[in-house]
Amino acid sequence: MVDTAPKPVVLLVEDDRQLAAMLAGLLTEEGYRVDVARDGQTGLHHGLSGRHDVLILDRGLPVMDGVDLLTKLRGRGVVAPALILTARGSLADRVEGLDAGAEDYLVKPFEIPELLARLRSLLRRHQDRADILQIGRLRLDRRTRTVVDDSGSGAEVELSERECALLSVLAASPGQVFTRTQLLKTVFDSADTSGTVDTYVHYLRRKLGRDIVRTVHGTGYRVGGR
Incomplete structure (x- = not known):
């Protein structure tokens, strides 16, 4: 295994x-x-x-x-x-x-x-x-790669390894804007491109809602903050 x-x-x-x-x-x-x-x-x-x-x-x-x-x-x-x-x-x-x-x-x-x-x-x-990161009403467990909605529904969503790694980096520094280049170096392989970051942001939004990762136009992405 x-x-x-x-x-x-x-x-x-x-x-x-x-x-x-x-x-x-x-x-x-x-x-x-x-x-x-x-x-x-x-x-x-x-x-x-x-x-x-x-x-x-x-x-x-x-x-x-x-x-x-x-x-x-x-x-x-x-x-x-x-x-x-x-x-x-x-x-x-x-x-x-x-x-x-x-x-x-x-x-x-x-x-x-x-x-x-x-x-x-x-x-x-x-x-x-x-291993536990709180993102508003959502709780990310990095050990199990699952996100639980604490607002009452108790819904649990399973993430892939890369989805979890990307969300972990963003959620660990709420409000901080990460460029695609920073996220590529931190989460992805050297052969990946900035389009890979966009693709996995899309996957996270599809699973967890569009507001989970916010776009900072011309710069990159962030979780939380104003």
């Missing part, structure tokens, strides 16, 4: 190119999808997409410190669990990182098996919350 469960998406913000490449390769081999940023500002841009299941943030980053980056992400509603990597392991440093919203803190140098175990633990603890 083929495992169709979506791969967890990791945002890795690390300015050491060699370490970043090593970790990205390792995480990919472990079944993660990995976005890499090498400074805090780029990490903020990626992090605000809302597509990540877990964050790995270096403490000493160019442009913006890792703790400042996490503070900004938390302030913008990003709830993905965060693990801070740092060479600074004093009690004060750990407390500052945890107070900024990190769930875990790992001091360099670290052992790879411990890093992987900590990531699995973070994902387990946050999985239930991450």
